[in-house]
Each structure stands twice: as C-alpha cells, then as structure tokens.
Amino acid sequence: MSSRREILELLRENARYTTEDIAHMTGQSADEIESAIEELEEAGVIRGYQAVVDWEAVETDEERVRATVELNVTLDRETSYADIADRIAKFPEVTSLRLISGDYDFDLEVEGDSMREVSHFISNKIAPIPEITQTVTHYVMDSYKERGVRFDDRDDDDRLSVSP
Numbered sequence: 001m002s003s004r005r006e007i008l009e010l011l012r013e014n015a016r017y018t019t020e021d022i023a024h025m026t027g028q029s030a031d032e033i034e035s036a037i038e039e040l041e042e043a044g045v046i047r048g049y050q051a052v053v054d055w056e057a058v059e060t061d062e063e064r065v066r067a068t069v070e071l072n073v074t075l076d077r078e079t080s081y082a083d084i085a086d087r088i089a090k091f092p093e094v095t096s097l098r099l100i101s102g103d104y105d106f107d108l109e110v111e112g113d114s115m116r117e118v119s120h121f122i123s124n125k126i127a128p129i130p131e132i133t134q135t136v137t138h139y140v141m142d143s144y145k146e147r148g149v150r151f152d153d154r155d156d157d158d159r160l161s162v163s164p
Helices: 004-013 019-026 030-042 081-089 115-126
Strands: 065-073 094-099 106-112 132-139
Touching (some): 004 019, 004 030, 065 081, 081 094, 081 106, 106 115
Antiparallel strands (some): 065 106, 065 132
16 A cells, blocks of 8 residues: 555645546555545645646736745744744735744745835835844746746746857
C-alpha cells in the first residue's frame, strides 16, 4: 500500500489528477485513494487546491504586481510570532506569510494592482504594526518557476546580449 505522502506528492505535482489517475500510479484502488484524500482534507493536511498561473502570459490591460517583503519584529512578553502572523495574514493582499530563519523574521508575499498600491499597503497597514521594526520590499520583475512549475518560454535576459 502506498503512503499518504505519495498521494500528497502526486496531488502537489498536479491537483487535477483524478482518483483513478492516482490509483493507477500507486497501485491502489480508486476507493482507497478517495478515502485517503477525504481523510487528509478533513484532518487539515490538504488545505486547498490552486492553479499555477503565468501572469505574464495573461493578455490583459490590468497590471498585477507581486512583491516579497522581509519583516523584522521585536517581541514583548505578551506578543508572540503567531500573534503577529495572525494580524498580518488577515489582509487579503497577503498571499503568503512565513516565519523564517536568518536576517529577517518573516517573509511576506503581497499582490496588488500597481507598485503604488503595494507600497501604500506596506507603509499604511504593515509597517505601523507596533512590533514591526523594519520592512524591505522586493518587487517581482519576472517569474521563471512557481510552485515547482517552470515557465520555459521566457525570452533570454537582454542584459546579456551584445549588439553588433
């Protein structure tokens, strides 16, 4: 019998696999796979299913801006990392939030309709949180791989070309 980890890896690879697809790949019955997935969802192990979107390939006049923001915090006796994370995660602009090791405490991913909107969100909603002592914002200029999916059709970096 295959492990739940194998099922999770397959779903992470492609969340559109059917229970029959997964059963065929793991040697289990579709009923066993369906039951395992249901248990994983009920236990909160599987939190959702999402598409990986190449926003550069979407033909639209609307701009979509993404940024990674590094945050430093200072904790007091009454406030924990989880308390701060809970406050930040409630904002719809926040697409990802992680406590990390290294020079910064949190890694935050934000989306907005413009650089100005993202900048205003960081300066008006995130930076004023009392425990946050520093923010460093990095705007995403292009994506070559998202959640394990490569975007292979990107043009070469123009900075490396030499004019004749």
